[in-house]
């Protein structure tokens with residue numbers, strides 16, 4: 194009898210626990226992820242955390258050789274340097290232990306050298322921890338590139354609790370932006386018949402609403418970090434199911450990319466930017482939760498208005514004008530929006546008091 198269903202590529206193993214860094218090698222063994230030559234990619238500021246992962250592999254009976262390489266950024270020259278290390282050391286798996294840039298470089302170089310990659314995020318700053326997308330900086334411009342889904346995603350909540358608060362706020366913002374992104378996606382499906390996957394959209398949306406419903410951000414509370422980690426993992430998996438970043442990237446991401454292009458040296462992080470722009474796009478989309486989102490951002494001291502980024506209405510218009518060109522062909526609520534609607538949405542979205 195035929196089975197009418199679709200198959201999706203998922204990580205073999207996802208674990209979200211406290212004190213997991215020391216157990217990475219052991220947990221991988223449990224899922225038959227057995228390797229002889231692991232290459233650990235990390236950054237100098239968190240090398241003490243990577244050391245704990247490394248210690249586990251040193252005691253593994255399958256490991257013959259082990260190498261740790263530090264990177265400084267997600268810039269393309271660093272990618273080329275890691276590829277040189279891969280060609281010399283000949284690893285059979287890459288293990289990224291670190292924040293977004295470490296995970297991105299690990300996923301990207303692993304895909305280019307056709308190696309499995311294990312994601313061990315030490316900071317929950319965006320949904321790249323489990324997604325088939327890597328952000329790489331080519332000269333002054335960051336680009337999202339398709340890669341493979343990580344073979345395993347192993348999250349140590351205790352390590353993540355110690356991450357800078359701004360990084361964790363970014364993760365919260367990136368998760369909340371899924372609501373605006375999925376609204377754009379279904380609207381594009383209705384207007385342009387673009388491929389739409391209900392399961393991917395549901396995973397993305399439900400994760401974002403669980404965060405929005407949590408009301409209070411508390412990074413000292415492990416159960417709150419669990420909601421954040423699970424939401425970001427499911428967001429990455431949603432992108433894997435959809436085969437596109439659509440479930441987690443819509444008009445709010447285009448605005449953020451445009452802002453990055455105009456202000457490449459801005460210190461604000463991706464997730465907080467997309468959440469702030471989501472308030473505006475959600476209002477345009479007539480999304481009922483737009484005011485709850487605005488309140489959530491203010492209540493929890495995330496970036497909530499363009500002013501927090503140092504931009505006024507005229508500069509916002511420049512960002513808005515540039516936004517569609519950052520991802521040509523991606524239909525969103527910004528396409529053909531009138532000046533009157535923009536003015537109204539801007540004043541409504543960004544003038545609410547606490």
Ligand SMILES: [Zn+2]
Pocket residue numbers: 319320367441442446463464467
């Ligand atoms: Zn994002």
